Amino acid sequence: MANEGVDKCEETEHMIEKDAPKERGGALGDTKEIRAVLLSAFGGLNKLRVAKKAMPEPLEGEVKIRVKACGLNFIDLMVRQGNIDNPPKTPLVPGFECSGIVEGLGDNAKGFEIGDRVMAFVNYSAWGEVVCTPMEFVYKIPDDMGFAEAAAFPMNFVTAYMMLFEVANLREGMSVLLHSAGGGVGQAVAQLCSTIPNVTVFGTASSFKHEAIKDSITHLIDRNADYVQDVRRISPDGVDIVLDCLCGENTGKGLGLLKPLGTYILYGSSNMVTGETKSFFSFAKSWWQVEKVNPIKLYEENKVIAGFSLLNLLFKQGRGAQVKAVVDKLISLYNQKKIRPLVDSLWALEEVKEAMQRIHDRGNIGKLILDVEKTPTPLMANDSTETSEAGEEEEDHEGDNGNKERMPFIQ
Amino acid sequence: MANEGVDKCEETEHMIEKDAPKERGGALGDTKEIRAVLLSAFGGLNKLRVAKKAMPEPLEGEVKIRVKACGLNFIDLMVRQGNIDNPPKTPLVPGFECSGIVEGLGDNAKGFEIGDRVMAFVNYSAWGEVVCTPMEFVYKIPDDMGFAEAAAFPMNFVTAYMMLFEVANLREGMSVLLHSAGGGVGQAVAQLCSTIPNVTVFGTASSFKHEAIKDSITHLIDRNADYVQDVRRISPDGVDIVLDCLCGENTGKGLGLLKPLGTYILYGSSNMVTGETKSFFSFAKSWWQVEKVNPIKLYEENKVIAGFSLLNLLFKQGRGAQVKAVVDKLISLYNQKKIRPLVDSLWALEEVKEAMQRIHDRGNIGKLILDVEKTPTPLMANDSTETSEAGEEEEDHEGDNGNKERMPFIQ
Numbered sequence A, B: 001m002a003n004e005g006v007d008k009c010e011e012t013e014h015m016i017e018k019d020a021p022k023e024r025g026g027a028l029g030d031t032k033e034i035r036a037v038l039l040s041a042f043g044g045l046n047k048l049r050v051a052k053k054a055m056p057e058p059l060e061g062e063v064k065i066r067v068k069a070c071g072l073n074f075i076d077l078m079v080r081q082g083n084i085d086n087p088p089k090t091p092l093v094p095g096f097e098c099s100g101i102v103e104g105l106g107d108n109a110k111g112f113e114i115g116d117r118v119m120a121f122v123n124y125s126a127w128g129e130v131v132c133t134p135m136e137f138v139y140k141i142p143d144d145m146g147f148a149e150a151a152a153f154p155m156n157f158v159t160a161y162m163m164l165f166e167v168a169n170l171r172e173g174m175s176v177l178l179h180s181a182g183g184g185v186g187q188a189v190a191q192l193c194s195t196i197p198n199v200t201v202f203g204t205a206s207s208f209k210h211e212a213i214k215d216s217i218t219h220l221i222d223r224n225a226d227y228v229q230d231v232r233r234i235s236p237d238g239v240d241i242v243l244d245c246l247c248g249e250n251t252g253k254g255l256g257l258l259k260p261l262g263t264y265i266l267y268g269s270s271n272m273v274t275g276e277t278k279s280f281f282s283f284a285k286s287w288w289q290v291e292k293v294n295p296i297k298l299y300e301e302n303k304v305i306a307g308f309s310l311l312n313l314l315f316k317q318g319r320g321a322q323v324k325a326v327v328d329k330l331i332s333l334y335n336q337k338k339i340r341p342l343v344d345s346l347w348a349l350e351e352v353k354e355a356m357q358r359i360h361d362r363g364n365i366g367k368l369i370l371d372v373e374k375t376p377t378p379l380m381a382n383d384s385t386e387t388s389e390a391g392e393e394e395e396d397h398e399g400d401n402g403n404k405e406r407m408p409f410i411q
Helices: A013-025 A074-081 A148-150 A154-167 A184-193 A207-213 A229-232 A249-257 A282-289 A293-301 A308-316 A318-337 A350-360 A383-395 B013-025 B074-081 B148-153 B155-168 B184-193 B207-213 B227-236 B250-258 B284-291 B295-301 B310-314 B322-335 B349-360 B384-393
Strands: A033-039 A048-054 A060-072 A099-105 A117-121 A130-134 A136-141 A177-178 A200-205 A219-222 A239-244 A258-268 A303-306 A343-347 A367-371 B035-037 B047-056 B063-073 B097-105 B117-121 B130-134 B138-140 B175-178 B199-206 B217-220 B239-244 B259-268 B304-307 B343-347 B367-371
Touching: A013 A154, A013 B322, A033 B239, A048 A350, A060 A148, A060 A154, A060 A350, A074 A318, A074 A350, A099 A130, A099 A148, A117 A148, A117 A154, A136 A318, A148 A343, A148 A367, A154 A184, A154 A258, A154 A318, A154 B259, A177 A184, A184 B217, A200 A229, A207 A318, A219 A229, A229 B304, A239 A249, A249 A258, A249 B304, A258 B035, A258 B117, A258 B155, A258 B295, A258 B310, A282 B284, A293 B117, A293 B259, A293 B304, A303 B138, A303 B295, A308 A318, A308 B259, A343 A350, A343 B295, A350 A367, B013 B310, B035 B130, B047 B175, B047 B349, B063 B117, B063 B155, B063 B349, B074 B349, B097 B130, B097 B343, B117 B130, B117 B148, B138 B367, B148 B343, B148 B367, B155 B184, B155 B310, B155 B322, B184 B199, B184 B207, B199 B207, B199 B227, B207 B217, B207 B343, B227 B250, B239 B250, B250 B259, B349 B367
Parallel strands: A177 A200, A177 A239, A200 A219, A239 A258, A258 A303, A343 A367, B175 B199, B175 B239, B199 B217, B239 B259, B259 B304, B343 B367
Antiparallel strands: A033 A048, A060 A099, A060 A130, A060 A367, A099 A117, A117 A136, A303 B304, B035 B047, B063 B097, B063 B130, B063 B367, B097 B117, B117 B138
């Protein structure tokens, strides 16, 4: 990774608000400083602000991207709390994915040209105006894919695809249980399931989302209901695949719901995030509290248990080439109009706290996007259901920020 | 299952030895009694003998089979010791698979005619002259498949196929580690791996088997060597699939050797069988001693752990239809000459103890078969390597028992 000068950040929130129009209006590359979201220390929302940092320059094999939009994922909340294994040092710029335009190339960075429209994974630092990342994590985007869609694409769809087709082996006639069915991964899973004939999808989600997502999920279950009982009532044998982003007691429940030869996949642990700041030792606690699995029980029951962490796969385990092959398949599905990211809402960098609060409160339907060129708009939105429609209809959001006004969720 | 009158068995080992030629020479269906291997109680080899029992008759949906050959598997040793979960009551007739000729059909047993050559799974009782089993567990065999081959086929190839292609997802370029590479499942795994381009197979086996199986395994490792080190030396990243029939400490080793997104499958626990009789509480002990797996660790490492028990799948979990679909695929591969069971040796029912000792001592290369029509031959064999060649060349062993003489392994 390029040294992006995080430790030289000035906290200039005030200044930025004043200077913002000029900053954004400047020609590309005009300045040696960029705006970025800064996490000054692990903790609550008050640890986040927009600051200036030095312009990053690409190292060998890296691509420099003028960022247009960034994806906000649940894992970003866990990073904010330091509630992850081996957290990095603060201050840092969060963010693992973005879309934008190629602005520069490091030595030996091949396959791209200045001006290419791309989406990319970044090992932190995505939430800024310019980012550098190794070329293996950068993918060209289709002409008709907007930047907001592109920023909503990599994490959710790669995670969903690899879980369904590379860890599990989703085939015709199978059934899938997923939690947070209205979230970014949930909606990606639902869309990918619809590409296989006769797949039944059980999904838990807050009741207020049911109307909006009812076409994508075969059986919607209220988030607060006893989903084990609800699934059993419809399918006494259980399901073939359980995708669990909650962890804790849901692991045992999920394993219990598997049919023979079924696969349970843990891909997150959002239940660890119960408040704005992490509970004392919450990561270590959940490690010890989660139910451990006896392999002999798996043998007797013919069951499969798996874990999936895309970030570890990419940044710790060197699987960029395998992920790139998956992105190629996904772009092909996008071009065939079989899948399409569902964008919940767009937020200015300065609105990152409100955006995080929305995902924490599970208010979103689809993906939250940080729109680097958006002006903060602390005005009343019409209502929350409209935000998802705005996202769905969004082809290319540049320049039409005026109608994305909504009320911040925290005053 | 038909009531096969196990509790009425007479222990007639002596008589049978005297009467054996007449018994075997009798026309099919001439008698109301059959010969079968009887396990009088859980324990050592001395609990096994050949006895007479009432002729079984098919219940509704069952097929009655005049048995020609039976497969002997490691699980049969564990059954003998009572070293399994929820052991059935003794006395019982062991055996889970056989081949033979359809001799009768229960009501509504469709798809077969008297005289059909078949192979079948049986929920115990396979090791007798006649057996009845539900039609869903019976499969017609190709004309050019001998009965010994057919008895060696179902357990090993279905287990190997479902592990590689339904639990794991074996694809081009992957690597597989298997133990007991010279055994029945090991050789089936090796053959199925060779149907996929560029698959690397690491296999542990006793040194004396290496010459015989070297063409089927990419990297042979001595059974007593540190296989973790040996695999790492050749492939520092580890392997994509680990198939473990040993259990115990091998679970942790196998998980440790997995590449990201790799799959460890426990399909047996032969390490539990350390002597002729089971150690006190050995099943319960191994249950508690096996290393439990933390799902969060799987998440961080992107790993998959699975268990596979074909018998449970068939007889407890009602997956006969799914297994039948797999058998169809396997027969197609057999007809394309891509796979072929490797028979180690043929044994008379009266030689079951010697056959079990051979598998216990891991002396076999390929599958041990009980040949129902074979006369016990307590004569000196040439040597043990010839036995596998005899099996390989065996197309149809009926009537040529004379050259299958070998020395019993226990006096």
